[in-house]
Amino acid sequence: MTYIIGEPCIDILDKSCVDVCPVDCIHEADRMLVIDPEECIDCFAPSEQLVTSWGIRSFEELENQTCRVLTDSGFEPAIVKRFGRKPLVKVELAPAFEERDRYGGTRLTTRNGSRFRRVVRATPTHSWLLVDGERTGALSPGEFVPSMRALPKRDSESYRLGILHGLVFGDGSWNKQEIRSGEHLHYVQLYGDKVARFKDFFDQVNFSPCLDIHPGYAGTGVVRSCANLKRLLPETADAEYITGFIDGWLAADGDPTKAGSWRLRSTDHEALAWVEQAALIAGYIAVGSGEEGSVETNFGVRSRPIRWLYLATRDVSWRVMSVVPEEADDAKTFCAVVPRKHEFTLASGVYTGNCGACEPECPVEAIFPEDALPEKWEPFVKINYAYGEGMDVVNRLVEEYANEHDVQNPPLDQR
Ligand code: SF4
Ligand code: SF4
Incomplete structure (x- = not known):
C-alpha cells in the first residue's frame, strides 16, 4: 500500500506536500503531482x-490489525500494514543523556552511558524523527x-492486580499442593516498608506478630489466581497491568538508584x-x-548467573552509532499507519516517524492512503502507479x- 494523489490536485500543483516527504517520492507531472x-x-x-x-x-503478528500505539499524546489508534520487499539496514543506537557543557548550555552525550546498545532493522530511507x-x-x-x-x-484495578502479580513473580511462593479447583494460591511475605506500601493491594493479608524476626508486624499477603503467577509474564496484558507488574517486581527484586531509577536483578533472563x-x-x-560475575551464594552455587537491568526515569535520547546495510535478501517490510500523528514508539523506546x-x-x-481512496477516484491508483512507466504515460x-x-x-486563491 502507498499513498495516492487524487483528482483535487489537478491544475493546483502548489507543492505543499513535496517538502515534507522524507524520501522525495512525490513527483511533478504536467497537471498534477503523483507519488x-x-x-x-x-x-x-x-x-x-x-x-x-x-x-x-x-x-508481523499485528499485520492488518488495528491497535493503539504509543505517541507523545498517549496511545493513539493505528493499523499495522505490510509493504513491499525492500533492503534493510541495521541501525545501532546507544543511550544518550543531557549534560551541562562548559558554556553553560546543555548537550547530549553518551559519555556516561554503558556499552548498552539497541539495534533496529529498518529500510534505509525510513522516516526518522530527530531530537530537534x-x-x-x-x-x-x-x-x-x-x-x-x-x-x-497507577490507581486502577488493573494496576492493583499487576502489582500483586509482580510481587508474587519476584518474591512470592507457589506450591503445587495448594491448587484447589484450578485456583492457585500464592503467598507474599510483607515486612519492613512493604507492609504499609502494599498491604491494601491484597484481598487477604494474614498478619502475625514476629517481633523477633522483623520489627513491627510482618504479614503474609495471599494472592489467588487461575494460573501460576511465579511463571507467567503479563505479555498481553493492558498497559496498567504491565505497569503494576513491573512496579511490583521492582519492589521485590529491584534496588533504587539515583533520581528514581532502578537496577533490577534476577536469574530469570527471559523475563528480564x-x-x-x-x-x-x-x-x-x-x-x-x-x-554478575559471582554465582556463589550462602546457599551454594547458583545454576544461572544473576543478570541485571538498569531502568532509567530521566530523559533519554538515542545516538546513532552505525547504520549498516544487511547482507540478506530484501525482506517484507511493515509499518504502523497512525492517522494524523504519523509517529509511534518502538519496543526499545525509540520514538520514530511513519509516513503519511x-x-x-x-x-x-x-x-489518501490507497485503501482509503474515495471510490470515485479509483483511476488515480493507475495514474500514480504509472510513474514507474514514465511521466509521458x-x-x-x-x-x-x-x-x-x-x-x-x-x-487556490479563488476558493
Ligand atoms: S499539496 Fe495537494 S494539491 Fe498541492 S501539490 Fe500536493 S497533492 Fe497537489
Ligand atoms: S506518505 Fe510519506 S513517503 Fe509517501 S508520499 Fe507522503 S510524505 Fe512521501
Missing part, C-alpha cells in the same frame, strides 16, 4: 516490535533520535529480556544491562481523465 508507490512509505523488518496498549507486539524535531529519511551516525515512554495511571522491551510502558527506559506526512499538508485534500492518463470528467478545479 512513486515503489518509494512511498519505508518501514521496519517483520520481527521488529512496537509498543501497543496491549503490550509489546511484533509488526526535524525528520530525516537518511539517518546517519552521530545523529540523535528521541525516546518515548508512557505515563501510565521482556522487561527490557516493556519497561517504557511503566515509564522506565532500559539503558544498561549486564551479568504529506496528507495533512494538502490544502485540497487530494492525498502519467501525463496521457491525467489528460484522458480530465477530459472525460471535465475537471475544472478552481485555483
Whole structure:
C-alpha cells in the first residue's frame, strides 16, 4: 500500500506536500503531482516490535490489525500494514543523556552511558524523527533520535492486580499442593516498608506478630489466581497491568538508584529480556544491562548467573552509532499507519516517524492512503502507479481523465 494523489490536485500543483516527504517520492507531472508507490512509505523488518496498549507486539503478528500505539499524546489508534520487499539496514543506537557543557548550555552525550546498545532493522530511507524535531529519511551516525515512554495511571484495578502479580513473580511462593479447583494460591511475605506500601493491594493479608524476626508486624499477603503467577509474564496484558507488574517486581527484586531509577536483578533472563522491551510502558527506559560475575551464594552455587537491568526515569535520547546495510535478501517490510500523528514508539523506546506526512499538508485534500481512496477516484491508483512507466504515460492518463470528467478545479486563491 502507498499513498495516492487524487483528482483535487489537478491544475493546483502548489507543492505543499513535496517538502515534507522524507524520501522525495512525490513527483511533478504536467497537471498534477503523483507519488512513486515503489518509494512511498519505508518501514521496519517483520520481527521488529512496537509498543501497543496491549503490550509489546511484533509488526508481523499485528499485520492488518488495528491497535493503539504509543505517541507523545498517549496511545493513539493505528493499523499495522505490510509493504513491499525492500533492503534493510541495521541501525545501532546507544543511550544518550543531557549534560551541562562548559558554556553553560546543555548537550547530549553518551559519555556516561554503558556499552548498552539497541539495534533496529529498518529500510534505509525510513522516516526518522530527530531530537530537534526535524525528520530525516537518511539517518546517519552521530545523529540523535528521541525516546518515548508512557505515563501510565497507577490507581486502577488493573494496576492493583499487576502489582500483586509482580510481587508474587519476584518474591512470592507457589506450591503445587495448594491448587484447589484450578485456583492457585500464592503467598507474599510483607515486612519492613512493604507492609504499609502494599498491604491494601491484597484481598487477604494474614498478619502475625514476629517481633523477633522483623520489627513491627510482618504479614503474609495471599494472592489467588487461575494460573501460576511465579511463571507467567503479563505479555498481553493492558498497559496498567504491565505497569503494576513491573512496579511490583521492582519492589521485590529491584534496588533504587539515583533520581528514581532502578537496577533490577534476577536469574530469570527471559523475563528480564521482556522487561527490557516493556519497561517504557511503566515509564522506565532500559539503558544498561549486564551479568554478575559471582554465582556463589550462602546457599551454594547458583545454576544461572544473576543478570541485571538498569531502568532509567530521566530523559533519554538515542545516538546513532552505525547504520549498516544487511547482507540478506530484501525482506517484507511493515509499518504502523497512525492517522494524523504519523509517529509511534518502538519496543526499545525509540520514538520514530511513519509516513503519511504529506496528507495533512494538502490544502485540497487530494492525498489518501490507497485503501482509503474515495471510490470515485479509483483511476488515480493507475495514474500514480504509472510513474514507474514514465511521466509521458502519467501525463496521457491525467489528460484522458480530465477530459472525460471535465475537471475544472478552481485555483487556490479563488476558493
Ligand atoms: S506518505 Fe510519506 S513517503 Fe509517501 S508520499 Fe507522503 S510524505 Fe512521501
Ligand atoms: S499539496 Fe495537494 S494539491 Fe498541492 S501539490 Fe500536493 S497533492 Fe497537489
